Amino acid sequence: MSETRTLPRASGLARFKGANNEGVLALVLVVLIIGMTIISPSFFSVGTFFAILRSSIVPLVFALAVLIVIISGGIDVSFAAIAIFAAYTAVKLTGSGNFDPGLIAIVLFACLIGALLGLVNGAVIARFRLSTLIVTLGTQGIFRGLLVAYIGSRYIADLPGSMSAVSTSNLISLEGGGANAYLHVLVVPVVLLCVLIALMLRRTMFGRGIYALGGDMEAARRAGFSVVRIQIALYVLAGVLAALAGVFHVILGRNANPQDLVGTELDIIAAVVLGGASIFGGRGSVLGTVLGVLLVQLINNSLILVGVPTAWQRTAVGVLLVIGVGIQAISAKRESKRVLVNDEVKE
Amino acid sequence: MTSSNPPTGQPGVPVLEVRNISKSYGGAKALEGVSLALQAGHVHCLAGENGCGKSTLIKIISGAERPDGGEIFIDGKPHPFMTPSQAIKEGIQVIYQDFSLFPNLTVAENIVLTSVVAKRSKVFSAGKNRPAAERIVKELGLTLDLDKDVERLSVADKQLTAICRALVSEARVIIMDEPTTALTHSEVARLFGIVRKLQDRGVALVFVSHKLEEALQVSQDLTILRNGIHVVSGPTTGFDRRSLIKHMTGRAVNETRLITSPQLEERPVLSVRSLSVSGAFHDVSFDLHRGEILGITGLLGSGRSEIAESLFGVLPADSGTVEVEGKTVRVRSIDDAIRAGIGYVPEDRLTQGLFLEKSIADNIIAGSVDKHRRGPVLLDSKKVSSSIRRLFDQLRIKAPNVLAPVRSLSGGNAQRVVLAKWLANQPKVLMLNGPTVGVDVGSKEEILAVLREQAGNGMGVLVISDDVPELVTVCNRVLIVRQGSVIDILEGDGVNGTAIEELMAA
Numbered sequence: 001m002s003e004t005r006t007l008p009r010a011s012g013l014a015r016f017k018g019a020n021n022e023g024v025l026a027l028v029l030v031v032l033i034i035g036m037t038i039i040s041p042s043f044f045s046v047g048t049f050f051a052i053l054r055s056s057i058v059p060l061v062f063a064l065a066v067l068i069v070i071i072s073g074g075i076d077v078s079f080a081a082i083a084i085f086a087a088y089t090a091v092k093l094t095g096s097g098n099f100d101p102g103l104i105a106i107v108l109f110a111c112l113i114g115a116l117l118g119l120v121n122g123a124v125i126a127r128f129r130l131s132t133l134i135v136t137l138g139t140q141g142i143f144r145g146l147l148v149a150y151i152g153s154r155y156i157a158d159l160p161g162s163m164s165a166v167s168t169s170n171l172i173s174l175e176g177g178g179a180n181a182y183l184h185v186l187v188v189p190v191v192l193l194c195v196l197i198a199l200m201l202r203r204t205m206f207g208r209g210i211y212a213l214g215g216d217m218e219a220a221r222r223a224g225f226s227v228v229r230i231q232i233a234l235y236v237l238a239g240v241l242a243a244l245a246g247v248f249h250v251i252l253g254r255n256a257n258p259q260d261l262v263g264t265e266l267d268i269i270a271a272v273v274l275g276g277a278s279i280f281g282g283r284g285s286v287l288g289t290v291l292g293v294l295l296v297q298l299i300n301n302s303l304i305l306v307g308v309p310t311a312w313q314r315t316a317v318g319v320l321l322v323i324g325v326g327i328q329a330i331s332a333k334r335e336s337k338r339v340l341v342n343d344e345v346k347e
Numbered sequence: 348m349t350s351s352n353p354p355t356g357q358p359g360v361p362v363l364e365v366r367n368i369s370k371s372y373g374g375a376k377a378l379e380g381v382s383l384a385l386q387a388g389h390v391h392c393l394a395g396e397n398g399c400g401k402s403t404l405i406k407i408i409s410g411a412e413r414p415d416g417g418e419i420f421i422d423g424k425p426h427p428f429m430t431p432s433q434a435i436k437e438g439i440q441v442i443y444q445d446f447s448l449f450p451n452l453t454v455a456e457n458i459v460l461t462s463v464v465a466k467r468s469k470v471f472s473a474g475k476n477r478p479a480a481e482r483i484v485k486e487l488g489l490t491l492d493l494d495k496d497v498e499r500l501s502v503a504d505k506q507l508t509a510i511c512r513a514l515v516s517e518a519r520v521i522i523m524d525e526p527t528t529a530l531t532h533s534e535v536a537r538l539f540g541i542v543r544k545l546q547d548r549g550v551a552l553v554f555v556s557h558k559l560e561e562a563l564q565v566s567q568d569l570t571i572l573r574n575g576i577h578v579v580s581g582p583t584t585g586f587d588r589r590s591l592i593k594h595m596t597g598r599a600v601n602e603t604r605l606i607t608s609p610q611l612e613e614r615p616v617l618s619v620r621s622l623s624v625s626g627a628f629h630d631v632s633f634d635l636h637r638g639e640i641l642g643i644t645g646l647l648g649s650g651r652s653e654i655a656e657s658l659f660g661v662l663p664a665d666s667g668t669v670e671v672e673g674k675t676v677r678v679r680s681i682d683d684a685i686r687a688g689i690g691y692v693p694e695d696r697l698t699q700g701l702f703l704e705k706s707i708a709d710n711i712i713a714g715s716v717d718k719h720r721r722g723p724v725l726l727d728s729k730k731v732s733s734s735i736r737r738l739f740d741q742l743r744i745k746a747p748n749v750l751a752p753v754r755s756l757s758g759g760n761a762q763r764v765v766l767a768k769w770l771a772n773q774p775k776v777l778m779l780n781g782p783t784v785g786v787d788v789g790s791k792e793e794i795l796a797v798l799r800e801q802a803g804n805g806m807g808v809l810v811i812s813d814d815v816p817e818l819v820t821v822c823n824r825v826l827i828v829r830q831g832s833v834i835d836i837l838e839g840d841g842v843n844g845t846a847i848e849e850l851m852a853a
Contacts, residue, residue, distance in 0.1 A: 202473075205469055206469075207471070208456070211449070212452070214451065215450050215451040215452060216447065222431075222447045224432060224461060224465055282449070282451030
């Protein structure tokens, strides 16, 4: 090791694999689609495609929130509680649908609540340097309890007009021939959010600071990053994203139920980790996360189509997660072994 | 970002000077009346034993700690104290022992990120910042792969990355905390080449090292601290190894080769024949006798550590035989090795060898519960406490009592606890990997004395190390490993520094 050599740039294969195995994930998606088409030819249709996209809207926005937290080296299990807290409160404030301040005002108000709840998470975590899992485990209980105790526990069936109008809006509607296909309009803001978060992570010092934090918090501090400020800001952002997901969920479901979204946390975290984000922090990409969420949704959809009981869907996602993480661990190990062998032949 | 500025500051005026610095933590004085003046283009060696106050002084210079008294001058202008961001703005950069790099980011980004943070920039463009990283790497004549993630680099390359990072931020003072601890000889030589280039650029360097030869070789000025007190400062030419050690420890330390050829038994305690592990080493054969200390040395990656790991069952051998006291043993796991009477003190003593939160007593006994049993379930508490007492005293572990947690100990003392743990098992063969890495001169001498004593009591000792003076002082024979093969075995008077270095690197 007496001399460093400039190694050849990543080969074509390595580039396809991507920094976080995005290529592999894309390949698995394609194989799954081909396999499903062979088993059930009706699967391969625009209708199915649009349906999967629709079912991905809420999980994807959640996944973006989880992604930034995971990259920073933390873990958040309170996002679902924040989401339903923000969305339900916003709807409740419209007098359960009697008064309509307009969609933008509702969304902004929900985001404000999400930001405040995220601020609670971030402030506690950054100020007291506590374990993110424990803090968010605690706050999710608090948020949920406050919601039911003080805001309301009743299911609201009538949304304000501006919200229910969006419920039935489609971006693309293909009708006729017995097979109707609708692409919901909410896909637009979700795509925008993905692009914005991707840019934020890659191109802003805030984004690079999140990666730096996940790589080595002490090094980030020594490099001059304001660790406390970054941590608080990223949990506020995660709270806002969660609130948006909550609003989207209410719009798609056409009702606001304070008991909703409970129990979806682990599926989202699974999708993000499957998308190549390292649970130890410092690694992850929006592209990988999108692919991870699509994969999980595709599996859920296709299993229903082949007639597999829903109970098995969770099993399938679980198995996939273990295999996915296992492959990453093994390839990392092999990589380190290769370094050892390289040293032997050098000099 | 013009880092090729001519040396700033007038000649003669120190770039950075501290005068009469004192600092205490609680009641304990860490520093008292310490002064230090750094000249542009000079390497200033800061020497002293563990706990002498070197790290506190570095922290004060870099703004991480505030001094209780004393003055700090930059280019002759007084600063009552420093904050971290002020220090960086004045061009003071510390390269910590752990480098403080981001393992998940590329070399290029690691090099430039700190300077972008310092500019309080809101946006970051990998493409726009890359030329700055490229330029600095080229100026230093390095061949770093800028697109590689730092976690994939060797230790030496990580260090080079940290140096490049310091230079991108226009460092005028670079403090290197033990930069050579994890490097091999050729890497150290390359580092010194870069140090000279930095001097030519007018950078003032502070060099903290336990390796005295290196300190003498690389520095122009020297300051020695002992127990927080400034002992002496002056040009390096006025010192030699002996006077340096005397100033550091306050006593004369014997470092001469104290090896007499012991009367060896006919039968070796450990006999290794044609041992191979694919990808690491092949066809390694040697004998180790009772009472003998055998050194294994080679460059990092030569397979020297893997040989020991294989004998200890961490890396089971693909082929070859191992005999302990004439009996063939199959070492497929660590349990096999311990049962066969082979002990191993790993390289990274703090993470692999100790339970940091547990007491010294618990750590001493942790590896040898089988030897202290009464019946199948219970421990023989009398035997346990007598073993602990005996080893605690025998190894002269400096701690208030055996119940103190290991975390509270200094590096040298922690290493002694690891040794005690293995001695409690009474192994026939004890292997030690880098036994004195990061240990100061005084403790080093004591650890080597313990090894000699153990060998004298009839143990076979294997020392894996690339610290040449250490090998020369303590080893009866030295095995040289290169690219996975034993290329030579030095014996008797053949064990000398030049021979070892030449064979290792050849």
